[in-house]
Amino acid sequence: MSPDSGPYNYLPSRTVAIIMLTLFGISTVVQAGQATRYRMWWLLPTACLCGIIELIGWSGRLWSSFSPLASTPFQIEITCTIIAPTPLLAANFVILSLIIHKLGAQYSRLSPRLYMIIFTTCDVVSLVVQGAGGGIAATAIDAAGSNNGAHIMLGGIVFQVVVIVAFSALAIEYFTRYHTDSPLSSRIGASREKESQLPSGPVRGAFTGKILLMSSALAFSTLLLFIRAIYRTAELADGWHGKIISDQVLFNVLDGAMVILAMYTLNIAHPGLLLATPAEEKEPNESI
Known part of the structure; x- marks a missing residue:
């Protein structure tokens, strides 16, 4: 049988899989080291977890390059690569x-704590839905069951797109x-009370070069994850044998x-x- 008749509709590139495994492995190890160095332990269940799941997913893809007709490595790859970026988004x-x-909570519609609680909760919901769909697709005994799992995964990805847009x-x-310098009047009182500031108002932090770089990196990363979520939405909506899922270059790039x-x-x-x-910076500690 030809690889074209397998679950990928093509033969996965062994070279690309090895490159991706190497890149994800390096980044994940560095992420773990940085999390330990700066005692930002929240990076372990977010960025590091993303890297670990990606490594599992791309290992399945490497396996598929040897056995393109086997369903098990495909299910490992499709499930893990779909859910892996979700923890990174939480970061x-x-x-x-x-x-x-x-910079100051008086300019924010939500408090810093609420941002973490609300959006991280939404991220967990998205992760659970995608994981459940992947599990159903992986254990399905017929095409109908596999399609049901794909639809559930699609729902999780669509929800993630909505969360990214809202965020x-x-x-x-x-x-x-x-x-x-247009603070929300509803937030001024809360910020003033929390920060115990004088009636002149809560502190406005300086927009330093470091914060500019961090903000730019945050915007770039969010855009990348948004593009990727749109791609996976289109891929799953197009079906297991659609043109999108059958295009290896699209998957590797997007x-x-x-x-x-x-x-x-x-x-x-x-x-x-x-x-x-x-x-x-002199004595790293947990930032949250």
């Missing part, structure tokens, strides 16, 4: 909350209000490369380097 939610804490809209509003770039963006523009206070 972006935490980073925005740290930036808001630095991005709130982030854009926050930075716009900060740069125009899924693998997007997540790789997002991972390395966080490695380079790291919150431990860019959001720590001078005291924290």
Whole structure:
């Protein structure tokens, strides 16, 4: 039988799989080291977990390059590569909350804590739905069961797209209000009370070069994950034998490369380097 008749509708590239495994492996190890160095333990269940799941998924893809007709490695690959970026997105939610804490919560529609609670909860829901769909698809005994699993995964991805859009809209509003110095009146009182400021108002943090770099990296990473989520939405909506899922280049570029770039963006523009206070830089501690 030809590889074209297998679950991928093509023969997965062994070279690309090895390159991706190497890149994800390096980034994940560095993420773990940076999380330990700066005692930002929240990076372990977010960025590091993303890297680990991607490694499992791309291992399945490498396996498929040897056995393109086997269903098990395909199910490992499709399930893991779909859910893997979800924890990484949660890291972006935490980073925005740290930036808001630095610059001033009076410009934010939500408190820094609420950003983490609301969006991380939504992220977990998306992860559970995608994982459940992947499990159903992987254990299905017929095409109908596999399609049901794909539909559930599609629902989880669509929900994730909605979450990214909502998060991005709130982030854009926050930075716009900060740069125009237009605080929300409902937030001024809360910020003033929490920070025990004088009646003149809560503190407005300085938009330093480091915060600019961190904010730019956050925007770039979120855009990458959004592009990737749109691709996976179109892929699943098109079906197991559609044109999108059958195009290997699209997958490598719009899924693998997007997540790789997002991972390395966080490695380079790291919150431990860019959001720590001078005291924290001398003696790293947990930032949340």
